Structures are given as structure tokens and as C-alpha cells.
Amino acid sequence: MACDLSEERIGDPGLIPVAEKISSGERLDLGDAINCLKTRDLLSLGKLADKKRRAIHGEKATFIRNYHLNYTNICKNGCMFCAFHRGLDSPDGYLMSPEEAAQRVSQSPIEPLREVHIVGGCHPGVSLEYCVELLRAIKRARPEAHLKAFTAVEVDHVSRKEGISTGECLRRLKEAGLDAMPGGGAEVFSERLREVLFPAKIDAKRWLQIHAQAHELQIPTNATLLYGHLETEEERALHLLKLRDQQDRSRGFQAFIPLPFQPRNTRLSHLPGPTAMDTLRLVATARLVLDNFPSIKAYWVMMGKGLAQVALHFGADDLEGTIVQEKIAHEAGAETESGLTVEELEALIREAGLEPQERDTFHRPVGP
Numbered sequence: 001m002a003c004d005l006s007e008e009r010i011g012d013p014g015l016i017p018v019a020e021k022i023s024s025g026e027r028l029d030l031g032d033a034i035n036c037l038k039t040r041d042l043l044s045l046g047k048l049a050d051k052k053r054r055a056i057h058g059e060k061a062t063f064i065r066n067y068h069l070n071y072t073n074i075c076k077n078g079c080m081f082c083a084f085h086r087g088l089d090s091p092d093g094y095l096m097s098p099e100e101a102a103q104r105v106s107q108s109p110i111e112p113l114r115e116v117h118i119v120g121g122c123h124p125g126v127s128l129e130y131c132v133e134l135l136r137a138i139k140r141a142r143p144e145a146h147l148k149a150f151t152a153v154e155v156d157h158v159s160r161k162e163g164i165s166t167g168e169c170l171r172r173l174k175e176a177g178l179d180a181m182p183g184g185g186a187e188v189f190s191e192r193l194r195e196v197l198f199p200a201k202i203d204a205k206r207w208l209q210i211h212a213q214a215h216e217l218q219i220p221t222n223a224t225l226l227y228g229h230l231e232t233e234e235e236r237a238l239h240l241l242k243l244r245d246q247q248d249r250s251r252g253f254q255a256f257i258p259l260p261f262q263p264r265n266t267r268l269s270h271l272p273g274p275t276a277m278d279t280l281r282l283v284a285t286a287r288l289v290l291d292n293f294p295s296i297k298a299y300w301v302m303m304g305k306g307l308a309q310v311a312l313h314f315g316a317d318d319l320e321g322t323i324v325q326e327k328i329a330h331e332a333g334a335e336t337e338s339g340l341t342v343e344e345l346e347a348l349i350r351e352a353g354l355e356p357q358e359r360d361t362f363h364r365p366v367g368p
């Protein structure tokens with residue numbers, strides 16, 4: 001069976017209702033999302049996603065001058081897919097003092113720095129006072145940069161330690177300079193997988209609740225999905241639908257970031273990780289299903305630069321940023337550079353046939 005929908009010929013029958021719904025402005029449902037995630041007709045799916053992407057972002061693809069700071073690698077959670085965390089007594093475990101963190105950020109070669117992305121493990125000794133001092137010290141060192149800091153997992157950890165609500169914790173962090181929150185820690189919204197892979201971490205309900213609280217406080221956030229390990233296409237699709245539902249309610253997500261699992265040095269190192277097909281299908285599906293998310297990122301560090309360029313034609317509109325010193329994916333064997341210059345990011349976008357546009361944390365255009 002084949003279908004001619006305007007200029008595109010679609011060979012996969014599962015994509016025909018998807019194309020029809022997209023052209024009539026109807027929302028995709030779970031079955032549609034699963035069909036997209038399973039299709040072998042990658043080019044038809046990609047064309048649908050690219051059309052949607054161009055309708056929102058035109059010829060532009062964005063990036064940010066940012067710096068990634070990991071203030072501690074000590075974490076009590078021990079997730080099976082993580083190569084970054086260390087135990088309290090590990091010889092290469094560390095916890096930066098706020099001053100040390102600020103000094104590192106102040107030495108960043110990126111000028112002007114638009115954003116500092118700050119995440120770390122769930123260190124048993126990290127208090128709210130430490131987090132407040134960390135934000136203040138970094139803000140003093142780089143007043144021009146916005147601070148995108150602390151995943152919902154870290155917010156939950158610190159709130160429990162202090163015996164306060166996550167809403168109160170977020171309010172105090174905002175007072176100290178928190179501008180936005182990253183999307184990490186969501187992993188995959190599947191209780192089946194949480195029990196096996198990350199039992200010590202918060203569940204989907206709690207993750208979504210903390211993001212909703214942030215949105216209520218006018219703290220925009222991102223969302224992620226770690227894919228390419230043990231999850232099924234249905235679990236990927238359900239994850240996207242839960243994010244879309246939450247966005248309908250709280251409207252504070254700025255970007256969805258698909259994170260391809262990096263197996264090396266993890267307890268799942270026997271797994272191969274996702275294929276390029278998996279990545280492009282997920283990026284395109286996210287663009288079509290997450291109709292209320294402004295941005296879909298192609299995170300070059302984990303995807304690789306080449307695939308991230310291709311993803312810009314499969315629904316993605318943003319390459320993340322300069323980063324400077326990426327650690328989390330590189331501990332798990334990422335083979336990309338640990339940072340890129342502005343010129344390199346612009347060249348990647350231009351070579352993909354698109355127009356580079358620098359942005360800030362809130363996805364507003366900046367620069368010339």
C-alpha cells in the first residue's frame with residue numbers, strides 16, 4: 001500500500017495516518033508515536049518532521065555560548081547506565097567548593113558567556129546552603145551568564161536532606177540566582193525500567209511534579225529521554241506523551257533533548273547503544289508528537305557532530321552549545337570533543353545548509 005500525500009510518497013502504511021493528522025492539525029496518539037518510532041521509512045518520517053521544524057524555525061538552527069560545570073561526581077544513587085558517579089571514598093571523587101567552581105567558570109575562554117549549565121551527583125553532604133552559595137559565587141564570577149542548574153533529581157535530594165518541600169527549595173534557589181533548570185534525570189518514564197536500572201532515583205510522577213513546580217515559579221526547564229538501552233518503542237512513546245501532557249498543564253518546557261545511551265564504562269557496557277536510525281526516528285517523532293515544545297535539541301556531544309547535523313533535517317533546531325568541558329558523556333566513552341568553539345558550531349550548521357543563530361538560555365536570539 002502506498003499513499004501520495006501532496007508532494008511526498010509515503011511507503012509505510014503506519015505513517016499515512018500520521019501524515020494525515022499532521023496536515024489537518026490533529027494530535028498524534030500513542031499508536032502513531034509507536035508507528036513513527038518503528039518505521040523503516042525513515043525519509044518519509046524525516047520529511048514530515050522537517051516540514052514541521054521549518055514551519056516553526058525556518059532556516060535557522062540555534063546554539064548557545066555555554067559552559068558545563070559538574071560540581072561533584074559523588075552520588076549515592078548508582079544508576080546502572082551512569083559512568084560518571086563515584087562513591088564517597090573513591091580516590092577520584094570530588095566536590096568543588098563554590099569558590100573553586102566560580103574560578104573555573106571565570107576562566108572559561110567563551111566570551112561573552114551566555115549560560116552556565118550546572119549539574120552534579122546526589123552527594124550526601126550537599127546542602128541547600130551549598131547550592132545557594134554555588135549559584136551566588138558563579139553569578140558573581142560571570143554576571144552576564146544565566147544559570148541553568150540542578151536537575152529535578154538534585155532538587156529532590158537537597159529538599160529531602162533539608163526537610164523542606166521541593167517548591168520551597170526551588171524558591172530559595174531562584175532567589176539565589178537560578179534562571180532555568182536542565183532536563184536531566186528523567187531517564188525513561190517506565191517503572192519497569194526504573195526498578196531495574198535506577199531504583200534509587202525519583203520516579204516519573206515526582207520528576208514531572210518538580211518541573212511543574214518550577215514552571216509555576218516562572219523557572220523554565222528542559223526535558224530529556226535516555227534511549228537506546230533496554231526500553232521499548234512503546235516506553236519511548238509513552239515518555240513523549242507524558243511530557244506533552246505535562247506541557248499542556250504547566251507550559252514551562254523549552255526544549256526536549258533526546259540523550260543516546262553511551263554504554264562504555266557502565267554496568268550496561270555489553271549493550272551496543274542506539275543506532276543512527278533509532279536517533280533520527282526519535283528526533284523526528286519528538287518533533288511531531290511534542291507539538292507544544294518549541295525546541296528539539298540535537299545534543300552533538302552524545303549524538304556525534306555528523307549525526308547531529310543530519311538531525312537538524314529530521315526535526316531538531318538546536319545544537320546545544322560550546323560546553324567547553326563535558327564530563328558525563330565522556331566518562332561513558334563519548335568520542336566527540338569535550339567542547340566546540342562558536343566558529344565550529346556555526347560551521348556545522350552552515351554545512352548542514354542552515355543559518356546559525358546564537359541564542360540565550362530562554363531561546364531568545366542574541367548576538368549580531
Ligand code: SF4
Nearest residue numbers: 075077078079082085
Ligand atoms: S545518573 Fe545521576 S543520579 Fe544516577 S548515578 Fe549518575 S550522577 Fe547519580
